[in-house]
Amino acid sequence: MATAHHDDHDDHHGISHTASVKVLLGTGGALLMLTIVTVLATRVDFGTNINLAVAMLIAVIKATLVVLFFMHLKYDKIFHTVIFLSGICAAALFVGFTLMDSGQYQQSNIWDIDNPPVAPVGPRPTGG
């Protein structure tokens, strides 16, 4: 194993990638800065949806930074990225399919004991 390392460049000689100090500090600093940005962005009124979109965009950027640099995925095997993204895709499918029919049961999705949803009216029995 190589024992002499230079702090300022990424090393690929060991059994795994070694993150440089510059990358570590840069990522950490960027994450802290983005946290401040996201808190400040909430104070500005862009409208509920845009505020949410801004907050989520910043969160996604932060998450990407963590995954790429802190979690070494940028330098890691592509297969690990595939595993991780497949997990996220499965979660996205989960959310998407659940939301797909959510308009159909709004009244009953929190059960109000004093105000139960009206039973659907079926066809009247014929004959008799």
Place this chain on the structure above:
Amino acid sequence: MSEQPHAAHGDDHGGHHGSRFIQHHYDDAQHQFDSGKLAIWLFLAQEVLFFSALFVAYILYRHHHPEIYAYAHKYLDVKMGAINTGVLIFSSLTAAWAVRAAQLRQKTLLVACLAATIACALGFLVIKYFEYTHKIHEKILFGRYFDPCVSSGNTPLITKGNECPGTKSSIVWDKATGAPASGCFPNAALDLDPRTPHVQADCKVFEVQGTESTKDGKVVFAEKGRKEIIGRCFDPVFGPGGGLGLAPNATIPAQTYPCWKTNANPHVCKGGWFFTWNCAGLLCEKTFGGEGPYATQTACQEQRSAKNGMLGGQGTATVTDCTTGGASGFVVEYGDHTVRKGNVRIDSVCKTPAPPVAVADPLADKVQVLELGEATTTNVRPLTHAEEKAAMYAGPPPPHTNMFFTIYFLMTGLHGIHVLFGVFVFIWLLIRATKGHFTPDYFGPVDFAALYWHIVDLIWIFLFPLLYLIH
């Protein structure tokens, strides 16, 4: 990676120049590391799915009930959440640095990074503890336990459980006059009709049993148990200025005072007035007392009083009110917390009625006299967005706000459990690091724990804006 030639391959697992932690069923250090890394990534993908169930719940309820989220997030302290975000990000940095230190055989730095990660994780949990205890204290809880003492704009609310603690709801009696000076009995008109909102003071009154001892000249009351005094009564008792030390045949104005009644007497009357029923067999002994120079009337005196007409015409004071048992020597606890007599005192936990919300009538400046002919309308100022929001936060929670806190506690709770688990893992790593177990060809445990820790940070990166930063 296994295309590298393995000179020292296979069965030589005896102290070759390599870490002694390389298992013999792996080809080499690289093989062992790669296997572990694959496993941890599979685990992390599973963690994403694990948390996604709660994110689905969050998204679904927010989609259906944006008003709940708009209101309830105000209960959360953005400052606490932001500090915790910073703490977790910093711990992610130290965890990532720990991996680098392990790879480069920097033992001291590795130990320092691991220790810093543990410290940050514990700091996160301590801040979470403060947030949780505040919510428990104010009954901002999940499901049917959601019964908040204040609105999200910090306006006092009357709660179903009526158990809000704190100075805002305790009674303070004026020592000189004996009148309630502040708290839940601002004046005698209160407490009359429990059905009238904003007039009724909302109290729980307890009879507290205890022992009294004198320590350094102070009376110390040690609580032994308490019993709630339930049922409000409205009993005629003797009014101020009468009852004690009166000349025979003096007439006492029968006044009506609100008081509290146990399911088995005694009655506890506010303002320093009280009387108790001591039942022994068939004979009931009534004890009367009042504020000021402490005094009671014995049964004998009571008979005299009754003979003097003191109880005349006051129908509720009959023997049939008595039940056996019950404590004697009731006192009302005064603002100075002096226990006046005996080993029983009265404690109350009260809630001040919510003051009317001072919101400008949005239509007030729209009232205009319109005349025929000319256009006489003027532009009126609508409520600003901020004013609308302030009014919303001052009001009571919208229906089903408990759902927000069910989701809040599930998400932050599950995340907190992950943080706690991470603490144990990093303590284990710290111990191994101090023993020098980690070398450039064996640092997998540090790397994998750091990856786990980054996922925990990642989840929080989303939880923070979703729960705390709702606009």
